[in-house]
Amino acid sequence: MAGPRISRSTSSASSLTFDDYSLYSNLSEEELLQLAIERSLTDTHGNTTNTTESNTITANNTISANTPSCVQPSHCPDKLNPAARNTNQLSHRAQNSLQAQTTAHYSSPNPPPQKPPDPKTFDGTISLFVTGSGKRMVAYRRHDGSLVHICPEPEEEEEPLFKAIREGDASRVKALAMCPGTNLMLPSKPGWLAVHQAAWFGKETCLRMLLSAQPGMINKRTERGETALLVAVSREHLGCVEVLLGRGADPDIPNYDKETPLYKACERSNPAIVAVLLNHGVVANTRCIQGWTALQEAVSRNNVEICEMLLKAGAKHSISNMYGITPLFTAAQSGQLATLRFLLKHGADINSQAADGATALYEATKNGHEQAVELLISQNADANKPGKRGLLPLHIAAQRGSDIIVSMLIPATSKARVRRTGISPLHMAAERNRDDVLETLIEAGFDVNAQLSEEWSRLYEDRRSTALYFAVINDNIDAVRMLLTAGANPNLDVFKPLMVAARQGCIQTITLLVEHGAEINATIPTHPTTFPAVYMFSMKYLPMFKYLLDHGGNALSCFNCVYGSSPHPPIKTSRTERGELHDIDQVVPRRGIQFCEMISVPSICRWAGPIIDVLLDYVGHVTLCSRLMEHLDSYSEWTCIKEKAAPPRPLLQLCRLQILQLVGRHRLKKLPLPGGLIRFLQHQELMQTD
Known part of the structure; x- marks a missing residue:
């Protein structure tokens, strides 16, 4: 028989009937088992007749098992004695009765076995998946995809020695460790020895027994390069640290990130472990893979007690990491006021710069640490x-x-x-x-x-x-x-x-x-115009446009056209998605954009009539060029605007313009004139005449 084919998935596997297992990822274990039972019945290769036959066989087997051997039927029906025939008849009656009971009792007449198949002998596919609740499941299938069994994935069995260490069973650990067949140098998983297990769970007694049985594993490293000492420090098991150091563990062996036990003790902000390590002569200035020292890590944790121990042990506050950052810089960057004050007291360079030129003051400012900034400035930081x-x-x-x-x-x-x-x-x-x-x-x-x-x-x-x-x-x-x-x-x-x-x-x-x-009358050097450039952005907002004209906007320049009444050349424009200004950018005559060309841009030309009408209130005799006339002729209601521009202009309008030119707009209010006349001169109210 061929061995089973195993496929593994973290989120889904083949469905109960070739569906996606993610459909059932939110089901509980009990719901999955019930669904598997129901689906397995539909996957059988029989119909109702086959089901009945299966029930019959089950009933016969049941009767056979419960019937004494002296009255069991013979294999040959011709040779049945009367007692056997009576028993056989009774068997059929019992069979029918049991079949009815079976149909009534079970949700299906053929539930799958509760015990999973043996993976070593199973002929089919074994799929692993995870439910929505995080439960790891395993499904057994035939080659045609039909489900045989589904159940939780069996947990990996823990080795006796490692289990005893975890439970702190010292006597059992001793028995297993001293057993001639036990190899203490054999890991339970990559690099994980019994000594690491004891250090992880803080089992000092077990640790002593293991080291007595096999002293050579004291400095062995895990797959991450951790010694038992580094594991004990990371887990803050002071007793295990002392045991390991007392048995000769090397306190300077780092992990693969170059983090030493001293560095880890500072990371955990544990002064007791730091003191023990320093008393055993660890090197205080070893750098991790990013160039950080134990002092820099202690500074980032704002632990002055550890910083003081490290400086006494020879740690240097001038050492920088791979980015040129010193411990003082770290204290300022993280706003650790206590260690910042401590380092300044012990002579750290207040103006040292990182690789990007930033100082401690710069970093304290960037991170909004007000007290750190105040302290640094008080100490004359540059x-x-x-x-x-x-x-x-x-x-x-x-x-x-x-x-x-x-x-x-x-x-x-x-x-x-x-x-x-x-x-x-x-x-x-x-x-x-x-x-x-x-x-x-x-x-x-x-x-x-x-x-x-x-x-x-x-x-x-x-x-x-x-x-x-x-x-x-x-x-x-x-x-x-x-x-x-x-x-x-x-x-x-x-x-x-x-x-x-x-x-x-x-x-x-x-x-x-x-x-x-x-x-108001300024132009844009990069986009020259023959009229005030601000008009390009205000013409569609007539109150704004009028405000600009009221306060000195040049209206006469809008009617100056080099073509006059002659035909104008076509305007080459192209619409863009970047706005009106870029519609204007498409018209770039050498002399600058004229007002009649600007007002012909598709995004503005629909307001041409009202715009010209407002402008006429601020000019005297003007002649509309052929293009402006085309705009006014394009809409019948704008005929009155064209008539308004026809000469001669009203004397009242000409007088207003002359007064404004002689007096100036800023001096109008000082004139000894009635308020209505002042408002007229300011274009705020038109005077009515008989």
């Missing part, structure tokens, strides 16, 4: 050492929004050093909407008009340069107001903050910018 990005601790504090740390760092930071970095803490605070920090920096006298260096500005596609730009693009009205009040110039960026506010449709920001001198 706040002007930058990290790898060129940023100072003050920049990092502003970026994090740590107002208290910013306040502590400002007196310790050189403003000249800040300027050399090419970026102001104001930029960092405005970019992250740190309004409290922004206010603190402004009050400390940082320049609100500081601009990004070319290197920093190139990091942004729009080439922004001021903190005000960051505040505007974030729609942070409070920050905008704060910066403008402090004297921020709204006209320093290449792409003006006013244009950003118009594009975002924020009338509050636009009002603040205009009130503080934002240049």
Whole structure:
């Protein structure tokens, strides 16, 4: 008979009838067993007749087993004596009776056996899977896929010696260890010897017996490179540690991560074990695979007692790991105030830098450890050492929004050093909407008009340069107001903050910018236009558009066209998914984009009539070019707008323009004129005439 084929799966196996076992992964063990019983019945190769025959055979076997041998029927029916025939008749009656009882009692007439088949002799497939509750199961199947048996996976039998050690049965351990046939150097699993088992469970007596029987295994290592001593230290079994060290265990053998018993004791923050190891002469400055020493591990656990023992034993606080990080740096990074103070007291270099240039102060700031920052500054830590990005601790504090740390760092930071970095803490605070920090920096006298260096500005596609730009693009009205009040110039960026506010449709920001001198008629050097560039972003919002015109926007430039009444060349545009500005980018005449070309962009042309109508209120005699006329002719209700532009313009309109030109908008309110006339001059209310 062929041996069984075993397949293993962690989450699923073949189904009870070639289905996915994951369908049954949420069933309990009892439910799986019941399902297996029911499914096994449907997999039999018989029909109802076969089932009846099976019941008959079962009944016959039952009667045969219970009938005395002197009255059992012969194999030959011809030779049945009367007593046998009577017995046979009785047997048939009993058979029918038992069959009825069997059908009534069992859920199926042929339940599978409870005992699983022998895996060594089973002819079929054995599949392992895990239920949803984590129960490991095994299923036995025939080659045609039908289920034979399903049950929990049998647990691996524990070796007697290791079981005795786990249970702490010292007498049994002694008997097994001293048995001539026991090989104590034979592991129960990769590298795991009896001595490791005793160290793991903290069985000191068993450990002594094992070492007495086989001293040579004291420094043997597991598959992870752990000696029994390292295992005992990891499990914090002080007694086992003392036993092993007393029997001559090497205290400096590391695991495969180069972690020594001393390192593990510091990791567990166990001063008693550290003291025992140091008393046995362990090397204090051994590094792990990442370059950490035992002292650095003790510092990260904020255990001053262990740190003091290590320094007395010769540990050095100047040793850095593979990233150039010293124990002092670790204490500052994790905010461990006690060990930070301890290391500073014992002469650790407060300004040592990691491989990326960061100092202890830089890391304490980055992680928001206020008390650590305060301690370092009080000990004269240099706040002007930058990290790898060129940023100072003050920049990092502003970026994090740590107002208290910013306040502590400002007196310790050189403003000249800040300027050399090419970026102001104001930029960092405005970019992250740190309004409290922004206010603190402004009050400390940082320049609100500081601009990004070319290197920093190139990091942004729009080439922004001021903190005000960051505040505007974030729609942070409070920050905008704060910066403008402090004297921020709204006209320093290449792409003006006013244009950003118009594009975002924020009338509050636009009002603040205009009130503080934002240049409405500015253009974009990279996208030249013959009219104010801000109109490109405000024309669809007529109240905003009118506000800009009311406050000095140049309307006359919108009617200047080189083609005049002559036909215009076709506009070559292509729609993109990146927004309106990129619709405009597609039109790039050498002379700059004209207003009539801009208003013909598909995303704007539907508002052409109302836009022209508003512009006509701010100009005198103008001539509409052929393209503007085409727009007005495209919609019948815009005919009145075309008539409004036809000469001559009303005298009242011409007088308003002349007065504005002579007096200026800012002086209108000082004129001794009625309020209605002032409002008319300001385009706030049209005067009615008879």
